[in-house]
Amino acid sequence: MRVLIVAPHADDETLGMGGTIARLVDEGHDVTVAILTGHGEDEPHPLWPRSLWEEVRSEARKAIGVLGVERLLFEEIPAARVADQPVWKLNDVTSRVVGECEPEALYVPFPFDLHKDHRELFHSFSVTWRPSSVVGRAIREVHCYEVQSETHWNIPGVEPGFLPNHWVDISGTLDRKLEAAACYESQMRPFPDARSAEALVALARWRGAQVGVEAAEAFVTVRLLR
Numbered sequence: 001m002r003v004l005i006v007a008p009h010a011d012d013e014t015l016g017m018g019g020t021i022a023r024l025v026d027e028g029h030d031v032t033v034a035i036l037t038g039h040g041e042d043e044p045h046p047l048w049p050r051s052l053w054e055e056v057r058s059e060a061r062k063a064i065g066v067l068g069v070e071r072l073l074f075e076e077i078p079a080a081r082v083a084d085q086p087v088w089k090l091n092d093v094t095s096r097v098v099g100e101c102e103p104e105a106l107y108v109p110f111p112f113d114l115h116k117d118h119r120e121l122f123h124s125f126s127v128t129w130r131p132s133s134v135v136g137r138a139i140r141e142v143h144c145y146e147v148q149s150e151t152h153w154n155i156p157g158v159e160p161g162f163l164p165n166h167w168v169d170i171s172g173t174l175d176r177k178l179e180a181a182a183c184y185e186s187q188m189r190p191f192p193d194a195r196s197a198e199a200l201v202a203l204a205r206w207r208g209a210q211v212g213v214e215a216a217e218a219f220v221t222v223r224l225l226r
Contacts, residue, residue, distance in 0.1 A: 002030045004103035006125060008117045009079060010035045010060035011184045015195065016145035017107060018067055018177035019170025019204065020217050025068035026173070032071040032101045033064055036093070036121055040078035047080060055186055063183035066176060073097065082117040090124045098128040098135055105141035110220060112159045113150040129223065142222040148194040148203060164218030167207060171214040174204055 003024055007013035013021065013033050024031050039045050039053045057074060064072045075093055077085060098106070108125050109118035122144070129139045143166060146152070151162050170177065178197055181188060191198040201215075208216040 001104045002102060003032070003105045003107070004098065004101045005031065005033045005107045006097075006109065006121060007033060007035045008082070008109055008115065008121050009037055010056045011063070011181075011187045011195075012109065012118075012147050012150075014063050014067070014177065014180045014184065015149075015200065016109070016147040016151075017168075017217050017219075018063075018180050019173040019215065020107075020145075020168045021067045021069060022173035022176045022180075023168065023170060029105075031069050032073060032103070033069050034073040034075065034097050034101070035060060036075045036077050036097075037079035037082065037117055038074060038076040040081070041076045045078060052186075056184070059184045059186060063180040066180040066183060068176075073100075080117060082120040085120075087124075090120065091127050094121070094124040095128050095135075098125070098139075102135065103139055105143070106139050107143050107145055107219075110144040110146060110151050110162055112154050112161070113147065114153040115150045118147070118150055139223070140225040143219040144222060145217065145219055146203075148199055152194075162218075162220065164207070164210075164220055166219040166221040166224075167211045167213075167216045168219070169208070169211075169213045169215070170204060170217050171208065174201070174215040177204075 005013050039050045108122050111122040130136045146162050189195045204215040207218045
């Protein structure tokens with residue numbers, strides 16, 4: 001199966017579903033990770049120097065290699081400015097990525113993550129999976145993953161929380177997820193930060209306990225066509 005994992009920012013893919021990515025690779029699926037945001041192409045970023053992306057993208061290549069993925073794509077939608085992009089321009093990027101990968105399974109961020117980049121990219125990719133196109137009809141699975149430091153900081157009762165309906169057993173790949181996360185030296189933090197190895201393990205153990213396995217990653221499934 002052709003699988004596309006959409007990461008708004010480098011490290012989202014590993015934090016959110018690194019164990020699942022490793023398992024998909026082990027099972028022989030054709031896996032692509034697409035990191036959608038970056039410095040931007042035309043003008044200086046208002047917050048971060050271009051050198052930051054060079055560092056983080058180097059870390060991403062190492063992390064993706066640990067997970068076993070051979071195909072990694074980078075786009076240049078300006079980070080923290082996704083909502084500033086014209087809708088047509090954003091949809092052009094996301095539809096091009098999907099058209100290039102022709103996925104049968106698509107993993108995207110949860111639409112109610114705190115980070116607006118995550119929200120905007122979810123909605124843009126939702127255009128690509130509409131069954132009104134050949135590419136959209138070919139996408140038989142759509143799943144939303146959770147990311148510590150983004151998914152669980154919304155306002156309870158005001159917006160929907162992350163209530164999973166799909167779990168993946170990562171008991172055999174949790175160690176590789178942690179090894180991949182360690183590659184993001186510029187992004188990981190010491191415990192009790194949500195972006196810590198201890199927090200990753202705690203969430204994996206909790207998600208696993210929900211379904212009776214040692215470790216798991218959880219998803220909200222949008223589409224599952226069998």
